[in-house]
Amino acid sequence: MADVKDDAPVVEVVPHDPAWSGRFTVEQRLLSEALPAALSVEHFGSTSIPGLAAKPIIDILAVVPEVDAVVADLRPLEQLGYVYRPMAFPEDDDHLFFAKDTAGKRSHHLHVFGVTSLIPEANRVFRAYLAANPDAARRYEAAKRRAAQLHPHSRAQYGAAKEEVMTQLLAEAHLWRRAARHQSAEG
Template sequence: MTGMGDDARPVEVVRYDPSWPARFEAERLLLSDALPTTLGIEHIGSTSVPGLMAKPIIDIQAVVPEVDDVLADLAPLRRLGYVHRPLAFPADGDHLFLVKDTAGRRSQHLHVFRVTSGAPEENRLFRAYLTTHPGAARRYEAAKLRAAERHPDSRARYALAKEEEFLRLLTEARLWGRSGDD
C-alpha cells in the first residue's frame, strides 16, 4: 500500500457514493479502447465495496499480457488524462501505476498488471472479503478515518498509518479464501 507518493492535496475519506460503480463503468469503457490487449478491467479498492467510506478516487486494475507493451505506447492513456507514475511501485516490474485528475482533483488510480502478477487476485479477494464481512469493512473504514485524521496532508503517511490494519485484514481474507467459508 505504500509507494503512492506525497501530494499537496488533502486526504479526504467520504461516505460511500452510490455513483462510484457507474463512474467506474464509464471509465472501464474508455480504458477498453485505450488498452486493446487487456484481459480484464475491474473496479478495486474501497470505492468498489458497497457502503464503505473511502477516498473519492476510483481504483481500477487492468490485466494485460505484458506491461512493457503498455509502457511502450502510453499515448492512448495520456489522451484519457492518465499520467504514468514510474516511481510509485519501482520494485514491481509487473505493475504500472497511473493517475488521473478531473477538475483539478484526483479522480482515478489505474493499476496495470502483467497477467502473471498475483496482485489482481489479491485485490479481488480483499474486495470480496470486505463485501461479505461487514465487521471487517467497518474495521478498515475506522483505520482509514483515523489515518486521514492524523495525516490529512500526506497520502504516503495516510497509507502507512492504515497499513497495519490493511495487512491484518488481508491475512484474514487469505485464510477466508482458502477455507471457502462465507
C-alpha cells in the same frame, strides 16, 4: 509523488457514494478501448465496496499480457488524462501506476499488472472479503478514517498509517478464501 503543501487536504475519506460504480463503468469502457489487449479491467479498492467510506478516487485494476507494451505507447492513456507515475512501485516491474485528475482533483488511480502478477488476485480476494464481512469492512473504514485525520496532507503517510490493519485484514481474507475453497471441495 509530491504532496500538496497548501491547506486543502489531499486525503479525505467520505461516505460511500453510489455514483462511484457508474463512474467506474464509464472509465472501464474508455480503458477497454485504450488498452485493447487488456484481459480485464476491474473496479477495486474501497470505492468498489457498497456502503464503505473511501477516498473519492476510483481505483481501477487492469491485467495485460505485457506491461512493457503499455509503457511503449502511453498515448492512449494520456489522451484519457492518465499520467504515468513510473516510480510509484519501483520494486515491482509488473505493476504500472497512473493517476488521473478531473476538475483539478485526483479522481482515478489506474493499476496495470502483467498477467503473471499475483497482486490482482490478492486484490480480488480482499474486495470480496470486505464485501462479505461487514465487521471487517467497518474495521478497515475506521482505520482509513483515523489515517485520514492524522495525515490529511500526505498520501504516503496515510497509506502507512492504515498498513497494520490492512495487513491483518489481508491475512483474514486469505484464510476466509481458503475456508470457502475447503467447504466447496467437501460440499
